[in-house]
Amino acid sequence: MSDLPRIGLLGIMQPLYDDMLPGITERQHAYAREVADSLEGVAEVTVAPPARGRADAEAAVRGFEDAGLDGVLVVMLTYGPSLRVTRLFQHMRLPVCLANIQPESEITDRWGMAEMTYNQGIHGAQDTANAMVRAGLPFDVVTEDRRAPAFRERVGRWARAARAATALTELKVGVFGYPMNGMGDARVDESELLRSLGPEVVHIAQGELRRTMEALTSEEVAELLEAERGRFEIDDRLSKEELDDHARLQLGLERVLERHGCSAYSTHFDALGEDGRFARLPMAAASSLMARGYGFAGEGDVPAAALVYAGHRLSGIGHFTEMYAMDFPRDAILMSHMGEGNWKVARDDEPVRLIKRPLAIGGLDDPPTLLFRIQPGPATLASLVTLGGGRFRLVVAEGEVLDEPPMPSLEMPYGMFRPDSGVRGCMDGWLAAGGTHHITMTPGRTAADWESFCTAAGVEYRPV
Template identity: 30%
Template sequence: MSSLKNLEVWFITGSQDLYGEETLKQAAAHSEEIAAFLNSNTNIPVQVKFKPIVKNTTEIYDTIVAANTEQNCIGIITWMHTFSPAKMWIRGLQALQKPLLHLHTQFNRDIPWDTMDMDFMNLNQSAHGDREFGFIVSRMKIARKVVTGYWQDEDVLERINIWARAAAAWHDWQGAKFVRFGDNMRYVAVTEGDKVEAEIKFGFSVNTHGIGDLVEEIDAVTEDQVNAILKEYENLYVLNADVSEGGSKRKQVYDAAKIELGLRAFLEKGNYKGFTDTFEDLHGLVQLPGLAVQRLMQDGYGFAGEGDWKTPAIVRACKIMASGYEGANAFMEDYTYHFDPKNALVLGSHMLEVDASLASDKPKLEVHPLGIGGKDDPARLVFNAKGGKALNASLVDMGDRFRLVVNTVQGIDSKEDLPKLPVARVLWQPEPDMKTACSAWIYAGGAHHTVYSQNLTPEYLEDFARIANLELILIDKSTKLDQFEKDLRLSEIYYKMKH
């Protein structure tokens, strides 16, 4: 993924005209120093831009409206250095269209016990001013993240980093386009959804192209292009003799390369950020795209199979949030269980289309029969995924709202060769345990398609869901089924009342 440094958040400090010119100069200098520190911190992936202190209704409104219209501004950070009467903020907050983080801090870490006087108190009263601002934001029911602590503390910087990445993902969704080749897999429920409501609510669009439109791009691929990408495969992957030049299955690799080049050209020309296809609509394709999908996901595109357009969107969002991190965010599916009571495991995969960024070792490029789709044997990358802390997240349409279901898991390094399963394999242990996690997932209506993240924590998705006004259901170490069911019922009531 590309760097997020072209994006910016605005640092807006509240005060009022009451304090006089000298106090306001000090407040501005302090605010500028905090913004510069945040901007220079390597843990925060976006630019933090200082904006002049706002002291009245007009300045607040004008600054927020400017943030709304600045294309690269993905959100605002507010801080009340002094007291800032919150009625001044109403009009500006009514106009706010960007994510909001309220930084509850103060310029000085410690109280200067021996020298503190009333001038110091008047200047450094964030404990006072931030509560006034917090009230009006709560009264107006505006979603925001509140981060409390000294502005140089590592945990404060990390929480700002997480919010900034969530805001960047939300920004990436605005005006994003996802393409659906063909329709939904027949009779499947959870991969369907209201594309119009998604565009209204989330800002991205999903539209269908016939598979013939893709075939035209594939047919336009030249021999030189294919030969160049075949050399790339040879450098990046382990190739057995049957898929190497002159091998019995080289033709299938050649065809897979053409599909990748054509698919990449289609996505680039249409400025798409993700896509979905279905094995039930392959007219004109010689094989189901497998290798092509794996490589495109590794380059940052969102994807899911069988016409599921919601999962490519959340895969893409997670890739943006994790930009620059080690590890991967990949389309995934719970395929089968290992119900050993002492070592219960989920085996995840998806026929062909699992992002090779997950791989623990150099992937193998292989060709094998698929058994569905009725086409030629497809090429794919075969590997085991790295273990470690991870999560699964599923975006589903509940009819009256969208829901994001998240389960924290522990990825497991595979000790089995699985010689007869020539697909990408991912093993994990759900938290808090297999029975609780799987039951809770089913109670919540989570889909079989997910994004599997090796580098995000629930806080990233909590921040993203807050920005997107999206219901989030978390299954983690603390989950107990009896309370979980009650929480689901309460959430149902909340969203029905809200809407």
């Protein structure tokens, strides 16, 4: 099965021109199929029959919703009066992009009334966009030559953003324990989050995790450890007991999350430490589960876990991290966390190491931890800010992970990030916008992708 975004193409026209131009509906439907074919490789496109009136349009979008598509690409096949789709946009559940395109990119002296009619989508787009604005519907717009590479690129970006936004509406975030006491930027009203963005919080008893760990067979544990020996450099100091417990934590977490239908989760070290049934924290488990596509955040931070999952759906890789300290001579920020990080962002010229690592947090035994440095190159930071009243803001910073010498004493995933706006400008903007300390990093320059995501999800976008 393809992992491309799945979108529906809603082509809008009207019967007014049938007598003047017999066969116009079939002709313009073929044009819609050409548009869909041109998007091969960036999205899977389902083309609905031409919407020639309100019933056609509403039936087409119901079909897109029933098929579980990620978004709706609206294309004007001719002019179509907006009142026929006004109620549809008032109740639209999927993200929308209006493709302001036409069959021919150039007007020539051979054009007559027929060519004018076939290519008159621009004033239909104006009428339709006006209806979307009046309905309060957030939507993207792509004005482009449909045959230009930029059209594929821009629609592809929107389609990925639509997939991420739609995925959040279906997301369940499992929380083991409770949020870190006193940590305010991670707190969110769960009903508000569900109503506004869609993620549902599932509180999971830690005893269920413990029982699931104990029920695992020795063969299942051995199979996971054998796979990790082929993937990671294993520290010789790790005992059989430590490796066994690490494997049971990872397998147990995934089994419990699958049982509850959760694609993201968060744990808090104090909650596990005070429980009394766990020997160590699941540090390496978080890293490998992120690499498998799960969202994750520490300390019970549900919005951050949801955003890491959105990062997976938007760009292919979401990495959980935070800003540890500023380096003014380098104009950079040390990015790390207590031990959790998606090993898919690791440098490709160094092995990822599973190490024995002392950690005096949580009051437990040493947690096996995956140690790596982040691949140098372009990267983007994003933080989901809860504003209250159902409003959310995304703070985004583009920059570069520097190619720096190792820090031998640092035993957790890390990298030096230089913001394009510099440490001073980035941090002034980040703090003024209320950016949180738990952050999603995505490889590459993905600010434009995050901006499209914000439009699709109804979130305020704030670059810094």
